[in-house]
Amino acid sequence: MRARSLTTTLAFAFAATTLAVFAMVGSFVYFALERQVRVQDDLDIVLAARHTRRLAEELQNFADIRRFNERLESQVLGNEALSIGIADASGKLLLQHNLGGAAEGLTPASARVPAAARITDNAIFAATAPDGDPLRILAVDAKLGDGTVATIAIVRNMRDRWLLLDRYRDRLHLAGVAGVLLTFAIGYFLVRRALSPLREMAENAAGVTVDKLDTRIAVEGVPSELEPLIVSINGMLAGLERSFQRLSQFTADLAHDMRTPLANMRGATEVALARPRSVDEYQALLASNLEECDRLSRMIENVLFLARAEHPQFSRHMREFEVAGELHRIAEYFEGLAEEAGVHLTVSGSGHLRADVELFRRAVSNLLANAVRHTPREGAIRLVACADAAGVRVTVENEGAPIDPLLLERIFDRFYRGDPSRAGGPASGSSGLGLAIVRSIMELHDGRVHAESDARNTRFVLSFPPQ
Template identity: 60%
Template sequence: MTLGRSLGATLALAFGATMLAVFALVGTYVYTGLDRQVRTQDDLDIVLAARHTRRLAGELDSLDAVRAHADRLTSQVLGNTALSMAVVDERGNVLARHNVGRTEREDLPPAASGTASPAPPALPDAELFPPHATPVPAAERITVDRIATWRADGGTSVRGVLAGAMLRDGTQIRIAIARDMSDRAELLDGYRNKLKLAGGLGALCAMLLSYWLIRTALAPLREIVANTGRITVDKLDARLDAARAPRELRALVDAQNAMLGRLQQAFGHLSQFSADLAHDLRTPLNNMRGATEVALARPRSPGEYQALLESNLEEYDRLARMIENVLFLARAEHPTFVTRQRAFDVHDELTRIAEYFEGLADEAGSTLRVEGHGQLTADVELFRRAVGNLLANALRYTPAGGVIALSVDETADAVRVVVENPGEPIDPALLPRIFDRFVRGDPARSGGVPGGTAGLGLAIVRSVMELHGGTARVESDAAGTRFILIFVRNAAS
């Protein structure tokens, strides 16, 4: 299966990418929230320690008192190995400290606690606070906004505050409290890496799971494709089982079954059309061949040969008409077929058609009558052909002395043309197929009258009406047979 062309793989990749983006957004939100929370807590510890130390220093009388009470001053940061603290005088001499590495300066006194082992170093003295830092004035409240961030010489991130304090004797001292952020950076880096790993694995699992779900969901569609592939020309009666398809695919299955039904019907019509066409072509050819063989069986007079040629010419004409009708039907079904439409008076056209068939009507002992009035926009040649086929059909099935009526009436929406003739009614079983190709009426109704269009005349009528966006229908009962053409206004293109 090619990933670039697989619907399941494409959807799975899209879903995986979406989940990765969602995990990234959620992870970023959680990570920044944790970073903000940790930083806020650390800043609060720094501020509280600075305030507490300033308050205690304000209760002392002198620098000596500060040295003597160093443990008390550093009590706020005792136990917090991450915080470093130093109290220095204006000359930079350390008065008290916690977690501050010793330097080689001789003026730095030992730790006020008097213990033999010094406090574990956290920050060197030079890195406890940058030299360019401006302390918070003794009279100003220490807030989080005054906390600064800088980089130590080793690249370690440090946050802290430098605040001034005043002893009772008016002496100014400075309090420096800082926190080495390396452990926080390590914590956040580990948390970030875990979020990345969890997000990547989650997106991968989501992609694989979605691919499996999509493949499972598409299984009925693959079954439909497989079942459709097993349907061949000789199995067009097979249908897909809509009951087994999911509800979302039932419309597809129904449409597929409907298409199979249309294909079956089309193949059936094509097979029947081929058989009927072969039969109708074979009949005149056999007639000509039989007559020619008889004529060649012995010498004939010129008159007999002339009669043979005339008989063959009639068969040629019959073949030519049949081929012309078949070609017209084929062209009419093509979507590029163009009609040349114009407005005309229907009564006048019906009169012209009746005059054209007047000689045949006289020979058949029938009378033609034109009734009604109406205006129509259509292809005049196709109109004449359709009505002419109906009139020829009526003459063939009308008994001697009968009256064939050609009438027209119009409404605001349509124009209706009716060709009505008396005679035996059409077999009701034949009515639904009367406009199909090569369908012929009962020869008994025509009284054995030869001729016709080899069962294509009414098929041509239907094609003409479809080209104009109209319909053709038939009614037949004991009173007679009526072929009705309905031209819908503004329907034809």
């Protein structure tokens, strides 16, 4: 199913709104005109009835009505829609003008205005002529000079008013239809023009490909309502570019690091197969290959951990623990490795931390293993915990060669090779991912890790936010 056009939808919305407004305004004007016409016609009827009754009351008898009929009929002359009829008490017509077939039964006693009563438009009633024309009638009694009562009926044929209102209504309908069509056309044009920046955005976005991730959508000249959207899209494109660059670099570094142990195993195996070897030589080859396999396993395990840590649903088991106690346990685990390397481990400080204990141990262990590798014999490694209002800080400090200040931030990148002595080459047994894992663990805890180095010591500081 094809999606609806936003331009057409908005144009239809404008047209529907215009139609609703036209309908309300047209109805108000139509009914206001109808009421004004009726009020004016009723006023004419009332005035004609009043004048006719005043003239009739000046007459002596029914004979005078016939004698002065022209004078009485003059009250409705000049308006072809007005008619007059005067009847005696028995209903016999004494005078009629323009009444036609509507003369009979037009003056029921219940609808007459008594001779002494004031004539108002409230006494006017509606009726229908035999030919179907609508009528408005006012019947009043007039007392003659001899005491007899004559009934005067003023009749207004409303056919011309109906025709007038019908034509007016038709014109309103025509104007409404024309207005709706015009509004739709103008609205379609204006909306299409107003949405042109969106089409330009779509064209620019279509130019973003894998080879052109640095493409950005121009913000200049667009409506202010679209600026937040464009800024968000550009931010998303920048994030995608950075992620793709990291992924490309990560893939290249991973391939490079995996190629080294594979090449070592392949080379050693080819040399061993070049000629018959002794059992000791084959055992040495297998031991070397086993070391390279262990290195590959650690590398794969670390890569999988980093991939899982970046997933939003990564599971953490948070609990509160005493930091110094965990540091002592980690130091005891590394005691044998430290003695073999000829370095001394010390633990100090205190504080409580709420974190994932396993991840905390892994982060500190990675830093401690890195420190053991780069501390000279007879050197010292210090594990220090400190808790204050700013949070909990765990410092792993070791003696040894300083790190170039330009590399202090980059050493946490995956597979970064800056200082060969700290790069985690084959001899070091490191996969080159230890510090990257530490940074990922700290990000999972909303903390940060940074390194400091001077001529004597190098410090890695884990900063946990306050609880």
